[in-house]
Amino acid sequence: MSEKRSDVTIAIVGSGGEGVVSAGEILLRAAAQDGLFGMMVKSYGPQIRGGESLAQVRLQETPVLSQGDALDALVVLSWENFFRFSTEIVVRKGGSIFHDSDERVPEDLPFPPDTRFLAVPFLQTAKRVAGSALTKNIVALGFLATWFGLPPGGFQKEIAERFAGKGEPVVTANLKSFEAGMALAEAHASRVRHRWSGVAHAPKLILTGNEAISLGALFAGVRFFAGYPITPASEIMEWMARELPKVDGVFVQAEDEIAALTMVIGASFGGAKAMTATSGPGLSLMTEAMGLAAMAELPIVIVDVQRGGPSTGIPTKTSQADLLHTVFGGHGNLPRIVLAPVDVADAIHIIVHAFYLAEKYQLPVLVLSDQFLGQRLEVIRPVDFQALSDQVIDRIRPSEEELIAYRRFKITETGVSPITMPGMKGGMYTAAGIEHDEMGRPTSDADIHEKMTWKRWKKLQTVEQREANLLWHDGDADARVGIMTWGSTKGVVEEAVSRLRREGFKLATLVPRRLVPLPVAPIQAFLDRLQALLVVELSTGQFHTFLNSQLRLPDTVRLCQRAGAAPFTVGEIVNAIKEVHAA
Amino acid sequence: MSEKRSDVTIAIVGSGGEGVVSAGEILLRAAAQDGLFGMMVKSYGPQIRGGESLAQVRLQETPVLSQGDALDALVVLSWENFFRFSTEIVVRKGGSIFHDSDERVPEDLPFPPDTRFLAVPFLQTAKRVAGSALTKNIVALGFLATWFGLPPGGFQKEIAERFAGKGEPVVTANLKSFEAGMALAEAHASRVRHRWSGVAHAPKLILTGNEAISLGALFAGVRFFAGYPITPASEIMEWMARELPKVDGVFVQAEDEIAALTMVIGASFGGAKAMTATSGPGLSLMTEAMGLAAMAELPIVIVDVQRGGPSTGIPTKTSQADLLHTVFGGHGNLPRIVLAPVDVADAIHIIVHAFYLAEKYQLPVLVLSDQFLGQRLEVIRPVDFQALSDQVIDRIRPSEEELIAYRRFKITETGVSPITMPGMKGGMYTAAGIEHDEMGRPTSDADIHEKMTWKRWKKLQTVEQREANLLWHDGDADARVGIMTWGSTKGVVEEAVSRLRREGFKLATLVPRRLVPLPVAPIQAFLDRLQALLVVELSTGQFHTFLNSQLRLPDTVRLCQRAGAAPFTVGEIVNAIKEVHAA
Amino acid sequence: MRGYTAKDYRSGVKPVWCPGCGDYGILNALYQAFAQLQLPPEEVAIISGIGCSSRLPGYVKTYGFNSIHGRALPVAQGVKLARPETTVVAVAGDGDGLAIGAGHFPHAARRNIDLTYIMLDNGIYGMTKGQVSPTTGSDRRTKTTPYGIVEDPINPVKLALSYGVTFIARGFSAQVKQAVDLIIQAIRHPGFAFIQMLSPCVTFVGREQFDIIRSLAVDLPPDHDPTSLEKAWEVSNERDRISLGVIYRTESLPFEQRLRRIGELAKRGGDHHFDAALRPYMVAS
Amino acid sequence: MRGYTAKDYRSGVKPVWCPGCGDYGILNALYQAFAQLQLPPEEVAIISGIGCSSRLPGYVKTYGFNSIHGRALPVAQGVKLARPETTVVAVAGDGDGLAIGAGHFPHAARRNIDLTYIMLDNGIYGMTKGQVSPTTGSDRRTKTTPYGIVEDPINPVKLALSYGVTFIARGFSAQVKQAVDLIIQAIRHPGFAFIQMLSPCVTFVGREQFDIIRSLAVDLPPDHDPTSLEKAWEVSNERDRISLGVIYRTESLPFEQRLRRIGELAKRGGDHHFDAALRPYMVAS
Ligand SMILES: Cc1ncc(C[n+]2csc(CCOP(=O)(O)OP(=O)(O)O)c2C)c(N)n1
Ligand SMILES: Cc1ncc(C[n+]2csc(CCOP(=O)(O)OP(=O)(O)O)c2C)c(N)n1
Ligand code: SF4
Numbered sequence A, B: 001m002s003e004k005r006s007d008v009t010i011a012i013v014g015s016g017g018e019g020v021v022s023a024g025e026i027l028l029r030a031a032a033q034d035g036l037f038g039m040m041v042k043s044y045g046p047q048i049r050g051g052e053s054l055a056q057v058r059l060q061e062t063p064v065l066s067q068g069d070a071l072d073a074l075v076v077l078s079w080e081n082f083f084r085f086s087t088e089i090v091v092r093k094g095g096s097i098f099h100d101s102d103e104r105v106p107e108d109l110p111f112p113p114d115t116r117f118l119a120v121p122f123l124q125t126a127k128r129v130a131g132s133a134l135t136k137n138i139v140a141l142g143f144l145a146t147w148f149g150l151p152p153g154g155f156q157k158e159i160a161e162r163f164a165g166k167g168e169p170v171v172t173a174n175l176k177s178f179e180a181g182m183a184l185a186e187a188h189a190s191r192v193r194h195r196w197s198g199v200a201h202a203p204k205l206i207l208t209g210n211e212a213i214s215l216g217a218l219f220a221g222v223r224f225f226a227g228y229p230i231t232p233a234s235e236i237m238e239w240m241a242r243e244l245p246k247v248d249g250v251f252v253q254a255e256d257e258i259a260a261l262t263m264v265i266g267a268s269f270g271g272a273k274a275m276t277a278t279s280g281p282g283l284s285l286m287t288e289a290m291g292l293a294a295m296a297e298l299p300i301v302i303v304d305v306q307r308g309g310p311s312t313g314i315p316t317k318t319s320q321a322d323l324l325h326t327v328f329g330g331h332g333n334l335p336r337i338v339l340a341p342v343d344v345a346d347a348i349h350i351i352v353h354a355f356y357l358a359e360k361y362q363l364p365v366l367v368l369s370d371q372f373l374g375q376r377l378e379v380i381r382p383v384d385f386q387a388l389s390d391q392v393i394d395r396i397r398p399s400e401e402e403l404i405a406y407r408r409f410k411i412t413e414t415g416v417s418p419i420t421m422p423g424m425k426g427g428m429y430t431a432a433g434i435e436h437d438e439m440g441r442p443t444s445d446a447d448i449h450e451k452m453t454w455k456r457w458k459k460l461q462t463v464e465q466r467e468a469n470l471l472w473h474d475g476d477a478d479a480r481v482g483i484m485t486w487g488s489t490k491g492v493v494e495e496a497v498s499r500l501r502r503e504g505f506k507l508a509t510l511v512p513r514r515l516v517p518l519p520v521a522p523i524q525a526f527l528d529r530l531q532a533l534l535v536v537e538l539s540t541g542q543f544h545t546f547l548n549s550q551l552r553l554p555d556t557v558r559l560c561q562r563a564g565a566a567p568f569t570v571g572e573i574v575n576a577i578k579e580v581h582a583a
Numbered sequence C, D: 001m002r003g004y005t006a007k008d009y010r011s012g013v014k015p016v017w018c019p020g021c022g023d024y025g026i027l028n029a030l031y032q033a034f035a036q037l038q039l040p041p042e043e044v045a046i047i048s049g050i051g052c053s054s055r056l057p058g059y060v061k062t063y064g065f066n067s068i069h070g071r072a073l074p075v076a077q078g079v080k081l082a083r084p085e086t087t088v089v090a091v092a093g094d095g096d097g098l099a100i101g102a103g104h105f106p107h108a109a110r111r112n113i114d115l116t117y118i119m120l121d122n123g124i125y126g127m128t129k130g131q132v133s134p135t136t137g138s139d140r141r142t143k144t145t146p147y148g149i150v151e152d153p154i155n156p157v158k159l160a161l162s163y164g165v166t167f168i169a170r171g172f173s174a175q176v177k178q179a180v181d182l183i184i185q186a187i188r189h190p191g192f193a194f195i196q197m198l199s200p201c202v203t204f205v206g207r208e209q210f211d212i213i214r215s216l217a218v219d220l221p222p223d224h225d226p227t228s229l230e231k232a233w234e235v236s237n238e239r240d241r242i243s244l245g246v247i248y249r250t251e252s253l254p255f256e257q258r259l260r261r262i263g264e265l266a267k268r269g270g271d272h273h274f275d276a277a278l279r280p281y282m283v284a285s
């Protein structure tokens, strides 16, 4: 038998100790070396360590938009752990289950009737060739490589690198296990030969959303990071802890998020490009200090990698429910910019743009990522950093003349005033969260308050007028049904829409990547052409509420919303769109 | 000469040390004893003590709606201090200035041409009869009493009570000063006799918005208050520090607002009706803990007395710019209720209702007051506490049966589940900010998260369906121009609308006193009858944004908005309404 | 009536903790201490913040509150003040209590509220998978200190001493019997009692953390006088060993009693129903 | 070049402080200390929180930051780390630094960042008009303690000592000459230096606060050995008097130098431009 392939989704389930996630990573990396694009998502149980874990890898010849709805193949290292994910795991009709032959297959499995069950001796083989159960996952990898027609070279290189630190014998044991796994597939009675076509061998990047944010920030020139650990944002701070010292930047693990953000504000006052990264609970704690940055007009960047809420919620799972807080949170009239990347590649673009806007407009810029985007591993096209370098800018400094009777908060046409920093002669001023006049002197005068409030507010208008709209748009010009979504949900929606358009549906999608200030005019123009709009989001309706607050929506609006935790699947969106069409 | 009076606005300006505010208070209290209604607002300079200060008192035969736009009379104890308020002080055409005769009248005063200037020897008289400059303010009071036809009895009683603590000689000196002041007016060449008519001698209450909140909370049964000082909310905690120990309640000054709110949450878990009060910066700090109350489903009440923002802003001045934070702030899907009293009497009703809703629905209830409402002193009709006692309720406890396999977070039709507290046998459970199942056990399951999120959200729907709408509505049924505002701005708007309706304008006003959940249906019905809507608010547009997010506004919307600091005047609103009418 | 046994306090919820985690020892000690004190489960409330250690309340069949990161102490104080009959135990991690929650510790101490504060100190952020904590030893590498730690570690016992905590002890997860005894004494202590419980993280520090502590731990000598501030100060300055036991104790009026005094003063004036509070605002005219 | 004189540091903004407020003395001491150190105004940054005391930066013609309540220390640390050449002085009130900001103090201390932290301690919340503060003496009535204070007061010097602060001093607003000297020493100290400056609030505590402090204040004897931890501990336990002067000092590597070490370790690997960071994510295929 032989099957032609351009898109495969494979999951591995087992306990954390069985190396599920490592196997997934090796699979994705090896495939990338072989020219494929891909995405991996992971899921864990509540145990801190050693609990159940699931790695889902999707491989494609073209860039991957979503995690993949239904599995072509599921590797079960242990059935016990499978059941923890049974609601998350969907095997496609005609899909395959590769399960360890040492374990009895349980009754009442939630798979389609025509699912193929293949018992494979992963454990026995590992014990036989490596003398230990530990390489069971690598045996499975070998099996998968051969089964799905992936050349062994990439795998072998990855395995060698990954275990190099553990010494020669470990590397050898794993390589042997891999080969034994290949042999198992080769020899398997019901073997299906998969063939790939059109694989474009071109350089690629492989990284997570959190890595993309970190890398992009470094490119933008970040030199100060203070943060406090929090799932699922900690990887950004761990990255900074490792990389910033190499470029003479400063990394501090603060005592809490309030300290983190106020340190960042201090560092910005001191002249550094400065940022922090957090998740919902930390973001809520930073609310007061965010207002300080707005009032003292200091450039800062805050990354929020959203997770399930409210309160501690579900730290390890995704959500899009910090939206209203980021766009509207904070007491007083608090100007801020909010950006939202839609995928890993976009995360690089958006974080560079975030620093650009922060420095140019001297205010807090929030970047909204989420667990789904932050922790998924993607194989993407290389990013053109050269093209991004225009956006690496510094804040505007006063001229010699302006320094003569320096007005730090001079009212200007754009709302932006030239800023000094310690060390600049003649530029001395007192920054403050207290209302102040153009010189920075505290005041409680109503007229000055009025002027300064609108001066700060003006910057948002300037951004809306002068900066790129950051709209992602796709679809049919004559579509009467439109879809709007934001952030990491974009990929799933794009895939659903493409699928339906291939089926003949006329659809148009709009995804704003800058939420504040929202580019109202072009979005309104888009909406005005529609008869019906579908709003897709992982929250109880925050994006819909936000859109309503800024725009006039069509008479027919349908909502596709869930609290979160699990990201949307393409199938869910397809159904929702079909319902709108039917209505 | 003689003038008939039913409405007088008088201001006194001087330095803090000159007893400006005491004089205003005595004037208002004395007038109240004489059957008048009234309102006093104060304004200070930036000095902590001894800076300039201004007390503005409005007296009326009917309940007072606003602070009064233009002064009938201004008492100037010292001109130097006058200039600090020159933009805030407006004297009506034909108004009078009573200034100390020892001070030279400055040039270029911003008064209308026909203003009457009367030099009065306040200082000399004080020195003469009391041997000290200190009673200058009391001399001025005597002068005002006679000038405006207010009987001396109330003043004398107030003076005697106020200075009783300082000993007999001080009381005597002040009483003598008062009488000498009366004599000055009596003897004054250009004396105008003012007569009041229709004064209804009926019991009244005199108190500030902050006192109304405190008193109402006590009536509602508050037994735990933890707070942290902050202008302009501190009076509430100072009140609680004094009164709670008398009823075996507990008052704690916490180390910060986070501790304050988390103590309140702990106390609520422990079974007490518990609250805190703060202003913008404190509220922002409480954001994370607010989510905990929502997630753990614990009744708590937070009062926010708004001031100028963002950040530290203008602590001593008013604003309505915490609106979006209270309705939308906080990460995750965070159900909360937001109420906004419109005047001092309403503050009592609203805080009682806040405890009612908190206990009944087990979630955070925010009450939005502001400096203008919180610190102004009003003479109002007595409040019918008897009628309010229906709203003094306790949270629902599980039945014996429900305790058998107690599910603390049982999914119910209303979203509300019976709650236990320490000491209740069989009711043990672990409250948590982590997502949990009906038993309270932590989970990261997407399905349970979905169910529990909507369970918590359901409570808002239940409130909207079952509870009073709390809409304040007034005006012409056939009006095509409508006005919406909220909170403390209502009185000014009501007065402006009444004035214009007397002039023949057809107008209708709607003021929601419950902002979340907003009673959408009746408001939409109101809006649908309009051709044009005027939205009035002290912020850069938060109320407008909020209304847009919930309702479909008429095609013509006009905004009357200022950053804040000074409250609106009736004249500003009148002009804004006329412009809408003209459009 | 049959008395309570340790297993009456088990909630039946399976801990998420790693096999071998130090927190199991403390949890067991808590069950036993409650049983020895014969505390009715409904009269106990265990209040924690967020962290591996803060999962503890869910594993005990009493009232519990797994609150938010760093706020175990203020929540616990609220519970105790609202319902003073409750035996309140606050549980925090070293990050929870000494980083984000550091500001609450001195204030809980100076109130001397009658509760027991147990810090499960593993010298790491366990829950977030291995970042440096305020008590991480200077020689360690962690996820956020790949090149070593630049901050000096915090000594919680020393802090407690300077905060005027009225009962200070140190225990070790591997010495359950002693831990039981310390918890019993702490609960009995009228006022704020603090126990630093060394509780190794086998996953992000490693099993050797047990051995290192074992090699340095010594029980306080029988002649240690816990009422001596000087002796306690000396113990808090030790660097060559880790003394276990009750380090310091003193007597001071618990907050609840101080509040009672305040209440008496406040009530001197006369009647105190709502009408009395309303009266000053009434104007007869 | 003419040197700087004290008045070169006056900003010309009129203080909002009450006549007679203790803060004037500290402000003057600061002007003089800067002049004696001949600090170029643009090389100084004064960072405060919120409170009467925190208004100070606005009155000095250097860089300044009047930030938010309780956050003087983290903002100051950010400034210093971003631009280490700057002389950074953090200013806080007793409420600012010991209540809402209490959690930052131990962490600033253990980092030993080279900055000077001056706490203007008036034992009251001045700015908000007279509520109890963490250092209010137990015998006082305040707006929020109408029946007396239930919490024990905090001793900031004792705290600093237990936090491992490397320079600890106490001054008094009425002794400007000594205050100048303490500030100079603190600024010169390489690492984190803390000064508790007693600075009476004439309005909400009263003028007698000066007299009470005067009656208890004594300069540390010339033979006081500030390098002795034991002596410092004794001073921190004094109840019958208030010792003024340098209470403790020790040497420890400032944070900035520790970071430099980290940087060297990090850079051992080779080149460190952006491309090096990008490389691990590149897949050649
Ligand atoms: C406001 C906030 N910030 C950060 C986190 C993430 N977080 C969860 S537990 C934890 C620290 C855990 O360390 P520790 O308190 O020592 O407890 P352990 O897990 O080691 O027992 C952190 C930072 C959070 N939940 N909330
Ligand atoms: C988050 C926040 N909470 C409360 C306040 C109100 N507030 C301003 S200053 C202050 C305390 C002032 O006391 P202290 O720090 O001792 O300074 P002092 O005025 O006595 O110099 C408070 C509570 C605030 N500005 N911000
Ligand atoms: S990570 Fe560490 S502290 Fe957490 S459960 Fe595992 S061993 Fe215990």
Ligand code: SF4
Pocket: B048, B049, D016, D017, D018, D020, D021, D022, D023, D052, D053, D122, D126, D127, D200, D201, D202, D203, D204
């Ligand atoms: S209130 Fe007190 S601390 Fe504030 S300025 Fe006046 S005297 Fe100084």
Ligand SMILES: [Mg+2]
Pocket: C051, C093, C094, C095, C120, C121, C122, C123, C124, C125, C126, C133
């Ligand atoms: Mg820990």
Ligand SMILES: [Mg+2]
Pocket: D051, D093, D094, D095, D120, D121, D122, D123, D124, D125, D126, D133
């Ligand atoms: Mg103070």
